[in-house]
Amino acid sequence: MAAGGAHGGDTPREIEALIDLMARLPGLGPRSARRAVLVLLKRRGALMAPLAQAMAQVAVSARDCRICGNIGTSDICAICADDRRATGEICVVEDVADLWALERAGVFRGRYHVLGGTLSALDAVGPEELRIPDLIERVATEATREVILALNATVDGQTTAHYIADALAATGVSVTSLAQGVPIGGELDYLDDGTLGAALRARKSF
Amino acid sequence: MAAGGAHGGDTPREIEALIDLMARLPGLGPRSARRAVLVLLKRRGALMAPLAQAMAQVAVSARDCRICGNIGTSDICAICADDRRATGEICVVEDVADLWALERAGVFRGRYHVLGGTLSALDAVGPEELRIPDLIERVATEATREVILALNATVDGQTTAHYIADALAATGVSVTSLAQGVPIGGELDYLDDGTLGAALRARKSF
Structure with missing residues (x-):
């Protein structure tokens, strides 16, 4: 009792x-x-x-996929094991939650790479803690054409994106990042200044 | 997959x-x-x-206590099995959550009786569904002096309280209910009219 x-x-x-x-x-x-x-x-x-x-x-x-870091029920996750997924494109995300969000949206048919966090001087998180070396090795061995940085639009997320872009600069692979702008259904009046500024700078012909 | x-x-x-x-x-x-x-x-x-x-x-x-309906890990819950708890007082509550709330407050040292809900014409809940017959039997067999109705101050809760009071009227046991009034720390300005009215009607000399 x-x-x-x-x-x-x-x-x-x-x-x-x-x-x-x-x-x-x-x-x-x-x-x-x-x-x-x-x-x-x-x-x-x-x-x-x-x-x-x-x-x-x-x-x-449950296991972490030993290729991409996704969580599944086998050593290689369903996405990495799927022949129908394009092999030349790697979408880099911070967390499995982000991978799941992209999969729910159903907008990407390539492979992923889950970092497991972001670089952070404050929390002493360096590249070795983040599966960044694995990413660089994958880019070299998987005949990768494009690395898409789908990292959060936070300071740490963007620091990590810049670090990865620098680390991959010598490989010649195309490094891209998600577009920033007005969310679908978003009202300008409610958007923060940073998003409005980014949307204006990235304006395109109508 | x-x-x-x-x-x-x-x-x-x-x-x-x-x-x-x-x-x-x-x-x-x-x-x-x-x-x-x-x-x-x-x-x-x-x-x-x-x-x-x-x-x-x-x-x-986990099991339901076969005396009071509390949930524990034996056929008779820790409260019913505790000799130090007064046997003459039964506090009637709707739900195990209410029993736990009273125990957290540590304000009652008698026994409980968990009804498992309230009478409800709409949901076709009658006395037989609610362990009310068990309560009446307990009052008769346990030498009960007082039954405290600690039911929620909702229409169904109060209907159930009245039903139980009526059912126990013939036994001569004292039936009481929780006081209604201003909560400790409550500000009059934020209280609903019903509570204010109840507190005024039940006013006491200072």
Whole structure:
């Protein structure tokens, strides 16, 4: 019995431990984790048991793709293993979440390279921590025509983009980056000055 | 490979299934479930495996207390099994969440009775669905002095309170309910009219 535990007098220790683990997920604080666990407790057969099983299964089967860094269930992810994907184009993203976002949009049919973060002097993240050497090796060995830098439009993201562009300059591969401008459906009145300026500088004939 | 799945081109089927299950938790939509699963995927050893294990363990060990309806890990919950808790007072709550809230506050040292909801003509919830017969039997067999109705101040909650008070009228047990009034730290200016009215009607000498 965990009398006097963080979640109230006599909540059993196992349930408290579960709440604490759930609270470590993004989007769930201590309160909402408790609420989520209560729903799980009420739906033990229909939701909790299947969720535990799905999680245990993925925890065992998930692997980082050893080519691109995507997360899948085999040593080489489904995208790298797919013959129909163009091999000459590598789209460089910070994170698996960005790869998934591009895949949801369905706008890119080449290969990816997941850096796993951005260069950061503050957090002491250098190129070696980021799979940048792997990228340079891939560009050399995979007959790459184009490297598309799809990095976030943040200071660290753009620093990383410049670093990669410099590192690839000698290889002769074409290095491009995502266009910046007005988002589709965006209203000028609500856009920040930086985006407006970038959109104006990159204007094109109508 | 689940090509063209709901979460983007080539997310493996097991990961998609996990996202779908996570999205059924309160507080997580499809987007935040995906974000949570990504965090789990990145922290497979440190978070995902322990969480899966904790969840599987609780899914097996959790039970509804057969006396009060609280959720614990044995047939009789820690509160009902605790000799130090007063036996003459039963605090009636709608839901386990309410019981946990009262336990966190640490203000009640008697026993509880969890109804599992409120009477609702609309949803066809009658007394039989709510462990109300169990409550009436407990009052008769446990030498109960007082039944405290700690039900939500909603229409359904108050309907249920009245029903229980009527059902217990013949037993001679004292039936009370939580005081209504100004919350501690509450500012009158922000209170609703109903609460202000209740606080004024229940005014006491200073």
